Each structure stands twice: as structure tokens, then as C-alpha cells.
Amino acid sequence: MKFGLFYLFSDFGNIPQSQIYEEVLEEIEFAESIGFDSVWLPEHHFSTYAMMGNPLTFAAAVSQRTTRMRIGTGVALLPFQHPLRIAEDAALVDSISGGRLMLGTGRGYQPPEFEGFGIPQEDSSSMFDESMEILSRALKGDRFTYWGKHWCIGKPTEIFPKPIQSPNPPFYIASVTHRSLSLAAKYGMSLIRGPQFSNLETVVEGYKKYRVLMEANGHDVDTMDQPVSIRTYVAPSDDEAWKEADHAVWFYKLMATLLPGAPGRPQPVSGYEDYPQDPKVLAETTVSDLKDRGTAFGSPESVAEILNTYILKLKPTHLMLQMRIGGLEHEKVKRSMQLFMQEVVPRLAI
Numbered sequence: 001m002k003f004g005l006f007y008l009f010s011d012f013g014n015i016p017q018s019q020i021y022e023e024v025l026e027e028i029e030f031a032e033s034i035g036f037d038s039v040w041l042p043e044h045h046f047s048t049y050a051m052m053g054n055p056l057t058f059a060a061a062v063s064q065r066t067t068r069m070r071i072g073t074g075v076a077l078l079p080f081q082h083p084l085r086i087a088e089d090a091a092l093v094d095s096i097s098g099g100r101l102m103l104g105t106g107r108g109y110q111p112p113e114f115e116g117f118g119i120p121q122e123d124s125s126s127m128f129d130e131s132m133e134i135l136s137r138a139l140k141g142d143r144f145t146y147w148g149k150h151w152c153i154g155k156p157t158e159i160f161p162k163p164i165q166s167p168n169p170p171f172y173i174a175s176v177t178h179r180s181l182s183l184a185a186k187y188g189m190s191l192i193r194g195p196q197f198s199n200l201e202t203v204v205e206g207y208k209k210y211r212v213l214m215e216a217n218g219h220d221v222d223t224m225d226q227p228v229s230i231r232t233y234v235a236p237s238d239d240e241a242w243k244e245a246d247h248a249v250w251f252y253k254l255m256a257t258l259l260p261g262a263p264g265r266p267q268p269v270s271g272y273e274d275y276p277q278d279p280k281v282l283a284e285t286t287v288s289d290l291k292d293r294g295t296a297f298g299s300p301e302s303v304a305e306i307l308n309t310y311i312l313k314l315k316p317t318h319l320m321l322q323m324r325i326g327g328l329e330h331e332k333v334k335r336s337m338q339l340f341m342q343e344v345v346p347r348l349a350i
Helices: 017-033 055-065 083-096 111-117 121-139 178-187 200-216 238-242 246-256 287-293 300-314 330-347
Strands: 002-006 038-041 070-073 101-106 144-147 152-157 171-174 190-192 227-234 295-298 318-322
Touching: 002 017, 002 227, 002 330, 017 055, 017 330, 038 055, 038 101, 038 318, 055 070, 055 083, 083 101, 083 121, 101 121, 111 121, 121 144, 121 178, 171 178, 178 200, 190 227, 200 300, 227 246, 227 300, 227 330, 238 295, 238 300, 246 287, 287 295, 295 300, 300 330
Parallel strands: 002 038, 002 318, 038 070, 070 101, 101 171, 171 190, 227 295, 227 318
Antiparallel strands: 144 152
């Protein structure tokens, strides 16, 4: 089992904006020093839900502050940039990190992001498919042309530098829809799972579909990295930990305003049928709902018990722990990391 950190950069407003990034870099260095294996960086736009417009830019900074941790994007949103630009950035990060990049991709789901870039959200699936074709060929070192609906490469083109990892940095996908799972199978992508939009049982069923599709396309799921994302906060006692649970509730309430179908947002377009059709469900999240929605707060004993439930049902090879949640203070995040490695890990069923 690998243990990684996942950041959303979603607490701007409580502290100066620049302080967030410096504190996170310090947390990442600290995490590597106590044994964490990876860090994952998001891409989102135009809200305090996640203030990270280009995860590969920050990944380059992380590569120079660490020596061992693998660096993942969780995830790069392919419709919002030319895929050759993403391929160049990814290859550079892989090169300067010594081959530590894990390239997670997605098509995006928040209407304000598509509106901000002037991109029809109904094109997201076809744009993702074309982007993955170009990205895959570019990172393999091909010199190629491409003619698609959204992007055309009219003359033979290749990228420099080349990535260190061969044939390319490993691909991951964040998905809750059948169409995206089919694309995962097409390109042999690991699946980033997390009961964020639904509940644990829904994630279990989605993974079963993914396994069937992957095996039908000749991929051995059991030999691949299969991460699960869980919001985690470890404190000396349950009472102390759950006093901070409002930070996780805040996360759901903000997310509910950004989903397709939220007040003032377009209704879900084709391809988003597996997202919550009524975001009010998430807007009404309470502290008591959190355990079923990918949240492990408590003492080391309690967090281990919750995580063991996820390990038993989802069988991950990699836990992506979102430990800086909402406005949770920097020193409490570092204490949580320390308690996790010292007192939770020995209790996990791995």
C-alpha cells in the first residue's frame, strides 16, 4: 500500500493567498521526510473550491523540493488546454523530477469552468477522447499528424524534452461515468476513486464496471496502481477531530454550488448522468453524513477503523489522503500527518 497526499487548495480567504502555497510546499517536504509516497495536485478554475489552474506548474516546484515522492495530477482537465501543451509540460516535469510524474486526467464537470473558457460543456467527452489520443502519442515520442473535430496537427510534430518514463508516465483518470470508464479501458488508465459525489456502494459498483471494461481491452487491473481518495484528519481524540468536521461540511456545501444543475447552473448535459442530478443532496450534507462520503476523522484508532472499511470494500493499492481540508490550520495538518504515519498505518489491514 502506498500513501499519498491530495491537495485542493481550497481555503483562500482565511489566510493570505500566497501563504497557502508556501505552507503546502512545507507540508509536502515534511510528508516526504516521514514516509509519504506521493502527492497529488488538482486543476480547477474561477472559484475558491480549488485555486490551482495548472497542476503541472506546481508539480515542477514540488519536484525541486522533494527527491523521492511521486508527483501526480489529480487531475489535469484536458478540454481547457491544447493537448500538445499538456504533453510538453508533463514531459518537462517527468524529466526534472527524475521520472516521478503520474499523469491524472479528466474532462471537467463544473459549468463555471466551461463558461469561463467559452467551451460548450457538451463537447467535453469528445474533447477528452481527442486529447488523450494526442497526449498518448506525444508522450510516447511519436512524430505525428492528427485530424480531429477539436484539434488538428497538420504537419508531423513531436515534443521536447521527452519524458523519462517509458513508454510514457502512467495515466490515471478521475471518472464517475460509463463513457469515461470506457476511455480508461481504451488507454489502460488507472482509476482514481473517491465517494465524493455519491456513496461507498456506488463507488464499489463503478469499479466492477471498470474491471470488466479493462479486462475486455486486455489490461490486468491487479498489476496497476489503483488509488482511492479520502478526506482524513487524525487528532489525539475523536472529540478533538470532529470539532474540525465543519471544514469537510463546508467542502460539500461549496461543491454543491458548482455542479451541473445547481441553482443558476445549467442542467446536466449528456455524459453527466452519473453526477448528482439534484445538488441539493450535497448542499444538505451534515457531519453525520461524512463517514459514508469519503471522510475519516477521529483518533488514530477510529481513523484506522474507517479506512479499513474502505480498504476492505475498494481494495486500493494507494490511499490519496486529503489532509488539508477547508481552513484546517497548517500545524494541525502536520500533526495529523505524523499521527497517521506513526499510529494509523500500523493498524491498517494491508
